[in-house]
Amino acid sequence: MMRVRVLPPDGIVCATAPRWTSRKAVIEFLSERYNWMQKAIHKVQSLPQPTSHNYSEGEQVLLFGITYSLHIQEIKPKEKAFVSIDGSIITLHINPDSSQKKREMLLHAFYKERLSMVVSVYMNDYQSKLKCNPIPFRILHRKSVWGTFNPRKRSIVFNINLAQVPLECVQYVVLHEMTHQYVPAHNADFYNKMAVFMPDWKERRTRLKQFGHQL
Ligand SMILES: [Zn+2]
Structure with missing residues (x-):
């Protein structure tokens, strides 16, 4: 069976066919889907594009779906680095000569702290709604999943990138x-059970997917 997909973030067209498929059949298959491909490419390319960070002055960063601009504020030699947030500015109070890695670590520590607070609030709420015991959680760097439930340990791991997506x-x-x-x-x-407490889970999932492409 032949298949064609359009892949984010660039809208690259990826077609697969069994080894014995003739060139003519492949071309026919693709030309029939030409309009669909055009639309799909357009759709993928209109999603937010991935950004690379160097954590310098004025750079845009996200916190819970809101864009902030980064400000680098020099600290005194023995002062400990910290992060503050004011209006639409997130300030990294750090040595201006600090490496990109150091800045990233500082911002990630801030993300972890904020996400941890938010997750705790939501978990408490659902624990009382579901009448279940508290579930321990951790926040870690994950490449391809937003969260994982471990049934054996009855614990959850959340992806630190969740600090960048909208609260919903x-x-x-x-x-x-x-x-x-x-x-x-x-x-x-599964989805019926979730819909009891979150009737709009589908819209939220779609929004999360859109955000996922730019992180
Ligand atoms: Zn799942």
Whole structure:
């Protein structure tokens, strides 16, 4: 069976066909889908594009879906680096000669702290709604998942990048992972259970996917 997909972030067209497919059949298959491909490429390219960071003055960073500009503020020689937030500015109070890695670590520590507070609030709320025992959680760097529920340990790991997506999406991931304690698979049961407390989970998931492309 032939397949064609359009991949984010660049909109590269990826087609697969069984080895014995003729060149003519492939061309026909693709030309029939030409309009669809054009639309799909356009759609993928209009998603927010991935950004690389060097954490310098004026750079745009995200906190819970809101864009802030980064300000670098020099600290005294023995002062400890810290982060503050004021209006639309996130300030890294750090040695101006600090490496990109140091700045990233400082911002990530701030993300971790903020995300941890938010997740705790949502988890407490759903614990009382679901009438379940508290579930311990950790925040770690993860490449391809927003969260993981470990049924054996009954614990959750959240992706630190959640600090950059809108709160409604963080809330979705929290409820999603907590629902896995009752239903391990992503089946109708699972989504029905989640919909009781979050009727708009689908919209939130779509929004989360869009954000995922730029992180
Ligand atoms: Zn899941």
